[in-house]
Amino acid sequence: MSQELPTTSFALLGLLxxxxxxxxxxLKQRADNTLRFYWVSPAMSQVYTELTxxxxxRLIKGADTRxxxxxxxxxxxxxxxxxxxxxxxxxxxxxxDFPVLKHPVALRLLLGHxxxxxxxxxxxxxxxxxxxxxSKDLHQVRDSLAGADAVGQPYxxxxxxxxxxxxxxxxxxxTVQRLIERLHHE
Amino acid sequence: MSQELPTTSFALLGLLxxxxxxxxxxLKQRADNTLRFYWVSPAMSQVYTELTxxxxxRLIKGADTRxxxxxxxxxxxxxxxxxxxxxxxxxxxxxxDFPVLKHPVALRLLLGHxxxxxxxxxxxxxxxxxxxxxSKDLHQVRDSLAGADAVGQPYxxxxxxxxxxxxxxxxxxxTVQRLIERLHHE
DNA sequence: ACAGCCATGTAACTCGTTACATGATTAC
DNA sequence: GTAATCATGTAACGAGTTACATGGCTGT
Numbered sequence: 001m002s003q004e005l006p007t008t009s010f011a012l013l014g015l016l017x018x019x020x021x022x023x024x025x026x027l028k029q030r031a032d033n034t035l036r037f038y039w040v041s042p043a044m045s046q047v048y049t050e051l052t053x054x055x056x057x058r059l060i061k062g063a064d065t066r067x068x069x070x071x072x073x074x075x076x077x078x079x080x081x082x083x084x085x086x087x088x089x090x091x092x093x094x095x096x097d098f099p100v101l102k103h104p105v106a107l108r109l110l111l112g113h114x115x116x117x118x119x120x121x122x123x124x125x126x127x128x129x130x131x132x133x134x135s136k137d138l139h140q141v142r143d144s145l146a147g148a149d150a151v152g153q154p155y156x157x158x159x160x161x162x163x164x165x166x167x168x169x170x171x172x173x174x175t176v177q178r179l180i181e182r183l184h185h186e
Numbered sequence: 187m188s189q190e191l192p193t194t195s196f197a198l199l200g201l202l203x204x205x206x207x208x209x210x211x212x213l214k215q216r217a218d219n220t221l222r223f224y225w226v227s228p229a230m231s232q233v234y235t236e237l238t239x240x241x242x243x244r245l246i247k248g249a250d251t252r253x254x255x256x257x258x259x260x261x262x263x264x265x266x267x268x269x270x271x272x273x274x275x276x277x278x279x280x281x282x283d284f285p286v287l288k289h290p291v292a293l294r295l296l297l298g299h300x301x302x303x304x305x306x307x308x309x310x311x312x313x314x315x316x317x318x319x320x321s322k323d324l325h326q327v328r329d330s331l332a333g334a335d336a337v338g339q340p341y342x343x344x345x346x347x348x349x350x351x352x353x354x355x356x357x358x359x360x361t362v363q364r365l366i367e368r369l370h371h372e
Numbered sequence: 373a374c375a376g377c378c379a380t381g382t383a384a385c386t387c388g389t390t391a392c393a394t395g396a397t398t399a400c
Numbered sequence: 401g402t403a404a405t406c407a408t409g410t411a412a413c414g415a416g417t418t419a420c421a422t423g424g425c426t427g428t
Binding site for chain 1: 414415416417418419
Binding site for chain 4: 209210211212230231234235238261
């Protein structure tokens with residue numbers, strides 16, 4: 001009965017386990033505020049595909065809000081008891097794989113011998129800027145959690161993860177800045 | 187003429203730009219020692235597929251080492267002048283995207299409300315252990331570069347990237363250890 | 373009237389994986 | 401002779417993307 005879903009399905013199911021009934025659109029927004037920073041925020045079309053699949057498996061249930069004279073059927077999806085059970089069992093049995101990092105900046109640094117050193121430095125400086133932008137985004141998300149982030153409250157764990165992300169961005173920024181210094185002195 | 191290849195193709199082409207003519211098998215090993223840490227090390231079959239594609243595009247050239255009485259054709263591939271040009275032009279024109287992190291441990295922490303807190307701590311402790319193992323692997327790779335890692339030498343940039351990776355693992359380890367402490371005191 | 377956001381979904385496609393199939397070489 | 405490693409490739413598939421198509425709702 002454990003149908004071996006991809007991690008992204010469990011991730012979306014997990015977002016639904018945080019409470020509330022969400023539309024696909026809202027779920028995508030929640031993914032943009034959470035999954036984006038340490039997983040991937042699936043494309044809109046993917047969200048709907050997953051919602052259909054999870055529904056078919058009865059892990060979530062879509063409340064139909066159909067109205068007369070309208071063709072479209074906006075639905076709010078909510079996790080089911082079976083969904084919660086399946087999610088818990090996945091968390092308890094599937095091993096947590098080592099993170100996968102796809103780091104285009106590091107990849108380009110590896111190939112530094114092919115480009116003008118100035119360019120490499122510029123690229124790293126731009127990366128520092130985008131780290132700052134990302135960090136700012138995540139800070140906003142983290143702030144929006146304040147008030148419901150105490151132990152036992154709904155956003156406790158999400159806030160821990162957000163803090164982790166902020167630490168990561170800070171450490172990465174420092175490392176890259178040291179790297180820039182090092183390249184300047186070559 | 188810029189045929190918009192996936193990043194992984196450029197990554198493999200880049201590994202070939204480090205010098206030497208390699209077989210698919212050897213290229214896979216080089217990927218395991220480099221790309222694995224900040225990109226992905228493609229499957230063996232994918233390496234051969236890429237080699238075929240890059241060959242067809244004349245970005246690399248495979249020297250045929252066919253011998254009589256043998257059906258198999260082991261080839262050593264070497265980057266061509268066109269390959270170097272294409273790679274350089276990619277490095278200079280394509281923007282370096284922000285890194286993508288797929289972090290199953292962070293994802294699970296987000297869903298901490300669904301599992302026994304003890305289990306979450308155990309998971310984080312196991313993650314610290316696997317970070318140590320990874321770090322050890324990368325350290326070995328970095329050590330194997332020593333001697334040819336000075337400015338201007340072939341492994342200068344690869345060693346910078348390796349150092350970056352080691353810094354990352356160290357910082358991540360500290361962050362997770364603080365997180366474990368925090369969870370202990372809840 | 374129009375912009376902008378809310379909302380849902382299909383089709384075609386690419387990337388990259390696992391499973392499978394095969395064979396050569398080296399060391400014990 | 402047999403295990404391990406070197407070596408190459410094909411087939412089937414899954415995950416997730418972009419492009420496309422459609423329509424409702426709200427504010428100005």
